[in-house]
Amino acid sequence: MEDKKVKQMRMTASSLDGRDFSNMNLENSDFSFSSLKDINFNGANLRNAKLRFSSLDGTTFRNADLRNADLSFSSLSDVDLTGANVDGANFSFTSQEKSFRWQDFSLIGIIQNQGWIGTLVAVILGAVILYGINAIVYFTAEIYYTDEPIRIKLYQYLILNNVVAGVCTILVTQSFTFWLDMILKRLFVKHLILSVIVFLVNYLSSIALYFVFGTNIVKNYNAKYPTETAHNAPWYWYMWGTIVVANVFYYLSREGKQISRKISDQEYQLLNLEKLKTRAELDALQARINPHFLYNSLNSIASLVHVDPDKAEEMTLLLSKLFRYTTGRKTNEYFDTIENELEMVETYLQVEKVRFGDRLKFTVEVTDGELRNLEVPKFILQPIVENAIKHGISRMADQGSIVVKIYEEDSWLHLCVHDNGPAFPDTMGAGYGIRSIQDKLKLLYGDDAKLELHNNPKSVNIAIQKSAIQQQQQTAHAVPS
Numbered sequence: 001m002e003d004k005k006v007k008q009m010r011m012t013a014s015s016l017d018g019r020d021f022s023n024m025n026l027e028n029s030d031f032s033f034s035s036l037k038d039i040n041f042n043g044a045n046l047r048n049a050k051l052r053f054s055s056l057d058g059t060t061f062r063n064a065d066l067r068n069a070d071l072s073f074s075s076l077s078d079v080d081l082t083g084a085n086v087d088g089a090n091f092s093f094t095s096q097e098k099s100f101r102w103q104d105f106s107l108i109g110i111i112q113n114q115g116w117i118g119t120l121v122a123v124i125l126g127a128v129i130l131y132g133i134n135a136i137v138y139f140t141a142e143i144y145y146t147d148e149p150i151r152i153k154l155y156q157y158l159i160l161n162n163v164v165a166g167v168c169t170i171l172v173t174q175s176f177t178f179w180l181d182m183i184l185k186r187l188f189v190k191h192l193i194l195s196v197i198v199f200l201v202n203y204l205s206s207i208a209l210y211f212v213f214g215t216n217i218v219k220n221y222n223a224k225y226p227t228e229t230a231h232n233a234p235w236y237w238y239m240w241g242t243i244v245v246a247n248v249f250y251y252l253s254r255e256g257k258q259i260s261r262k263i264s265d266q267e268y269q270l271l272n273l274e275k276l277k278t279r280a281e282l283d284a285l286q287a288r289i290n291p292h293f294l295y296n297s298l299n300s301i302a303s304l305v306h307v308d309p310d311k312a313e314e315m316t317l318l319l320s321k322l323f324r325y326t327t328g329r330k331t332n333e334y335f336d337t338i339e340n341e342l343e344m345v346e347t348y349l350q351v352e353k354v355r356f357g358d359r360l361k362f363t364v365e366v367t368d369g370e371l372r373n374l375e376v377p378k379f380i381l382q383p384i385v386e387n388a389i390k391h392g393i394s395r396m397a398d399q400g401s402i403v404v405k406i407y408e409e410d411s412w413l414h415l416c417v418h419d420n421g422p423a424f425p426d427t428m429g430a431g432y433g434i435r436s437i438q439d440k441l442k443l444l445y446g447d448d449a450k451l452e453l454h455n456n457p458k459s460v461n462i463a464i465q466k467s468a469i470q471q472q473q474q475t476a477h478a479v480p481s
Contacts, residue, residue, distance in 0.1 A: 154221045157214050164209060165202050169242045172201050173249050181254070191247050198246040199239055206238070294323075300355045311354045318351045334444065335472065338406060338415075339372040345381050345404060352389050360393055360400050367407040374413060375473050376464065377440050384417045384460045387434065392421020392458075413469060415462040423455045437462065444472070 009029040017035055022042040030050045038058040045065045054074045063083040072092040143155050176197060180190045210218070297319050304312040322344065342364055349362045366372055385402065393400030403418040434451065441449040441462070448468035452461045 150217075150220050150224050153217045157209075157217045160213065161206060161209055164205055165242050166245070168201050168205050169198055169246045170249060172198055173246045173253070177250060177253055180250075191250070194246055194250055195243045198242055202239060202242045297351060300352070304355060315351050315354045318347060318354065322347045322351065334377055335375040336378050337372065338366070338374050338376055341376060341378070341381050342366070342372070342404070342406075344379075345385055348382055348385060349402065352393075356393065356400070358399065359396070360389075360402070362402040362404070365403065365405045365407075367405075371406055371408060371413065374466075374469050376413075376415065376469065377444055380437055380440065380462065381415060381417065383434070383437060384462075387460070388417055388419040388421065392419040396421055408466060411466050412463045413466050415464075416459050418457055418459040421458065423458055424453050434460070 009026060011029065011031050011034055014031070014034045016031075016039060017037045018039070020040045021044050022040050023044060025045045026041075026049055027045050027047045028049065029046070031054055032050050032052045033054065034051075035055045036051070036059055037055055039056070040060050041064045042060055042062045043064060044061075046061075046069050047065050047067045049066075049069045051069060051071045052073055054071075056071070056074050056079055057077040058079070059076075060080045061084045062080055064085070066081075066084050066086045066089045068088040068090075069086075070090045072090050076091075139155050139159060143152055143159075146152055173194065176194060180194060184190050184193070297315075301312050301315050301319070304315065346362075346364055349360075353360045353362070381404065385404065388402050393402065401418075401420045403416075405414075405416045405418065407414050407416075434453075438451050441451060441464070445464060445468050448465040450463050452463070453459075454461065
């Protein structure tokens with residue numbers, strides 16, 4: 001979109017609802033006392049602009065420049081300031097609460113909202129809780145300070161009745177929550193059925209307590225204090241408290257489950273994203289190793305085409321075998337057995353032996369046959385062997401030797417590649433082959449794997465905790481990818 005330059009534009013006391021000012025240069029503009037609801041200021045330059053006493057509900061300022069802008073005394077409900085530069089902006093006396101929507105009704109969310117609805121709900125809940133606490137304090141004080149046995153027994157009976165009612169209410173609510181959520185869909189019907197069940201349970205428990213403990217207590221109290229009318233209130237008045245408590249408890253229980261479910265979903269999504277990120281990074285490493293090896297191998301073949309066609313043909317057949325092996329495996333799997341990895345390495349060394357002839361000698365050793373069944377990252381040995389050829393054997397006039405040795409020591413699996421070529425220089429930086437292996441080990445094993453370079457004797461050693469390898473194999477076989 002063409003950048004429209006508007007210097008010191010004055011739109012004071014204007015109605016501009018729903019307009020699009022995205023990517024415009026509105027520096028020093030004056031929108032004071034204007035209605036700017038649902039305006040699109042995405043990417044706009046509003047540096048030093050005046051938006052005082054304006055209605056900005058639903059306005060979008062994504063990536064906008066609001067440096068030193070004046071938004072004092074403005075309404076900023078549901079405003080999107082993502083990526084905006086607000087250095088030096090004035091937000092004095094602005095209203096930034098979100099507009100209330102009944103479809104987003106949430107007790108916790110409403111209380112956290114600083115608008116008038118959140119304040120009203122918080123006041124009502126505070127008053128109810130304080131009323132209940134004061135009632136407890138009042139009856140406790142009456143029992144503690146009064147000298148009238150009849151009144152004491154009545155208060156004790158009322159406290160017992162309320163304690164039993166509270167216990168029954170919570171137990172019933174917890175017991176029926178699962179069934180209500182499983183059988184019914186409409187929230188209103190769930191609360192209605194819960195209210196009926198709580199009412200019946202508490203009514204029956206109150207009758208039982210009355211006949212067991214309260215008959216004589218109430219009779220004696222009525223006889224001594226016939227003029228007091230509080231005890232003559234309709235019986236169903238005392239049921240409203242238990243019904244309200246049951247419904248509030250049920251609501252909060254559902255809210256808590258929803259919050260827990262959202263947190264679990266978010267954690268699951270984060271784990272999936274991390275897994276996808278790791279897979280993408282491994283795919284990138286894998287994709288770069290194959291062309292790298294192919295490039296070096298084709299150069300070797302090209303160098304033999306005219307000098308020794310038979311060797312060039314032999315190398316081509318070996319290379320074909322090698323790539324049938326590599327491309328025949330699933331690309332979305334990042335592990336393979338040591339047996340298969342060694343087969344690939346031996347094929348690669350056979351390719352190179354055709355080129356070097358008697359100048360190259362190699363051996364592959366596995367101290368324990370059971371180690372061949374362990375799974376390690378694909379292509380973890382081939383880049384090291386390739387480096388040994390490129391930076392070691394190829395620079396020697398005498399016979400070069402490469403030894404690939406697999407062994408276990410102190411619960412660590414060691415994958416070693418020895419060669420008798422020139423030593424590693426002290427200031428040597430890791431090449432791509434070594435870096436790719438380090439990155440792969442870090443992604444897959446974290447601190448349970450390491451790569452070391454030695455000069456006495458010269459070797460590259462990959463060490464992986466055997467427990468980490470076994471855990472990976474159990475996970476891979478239990479949960480198909």
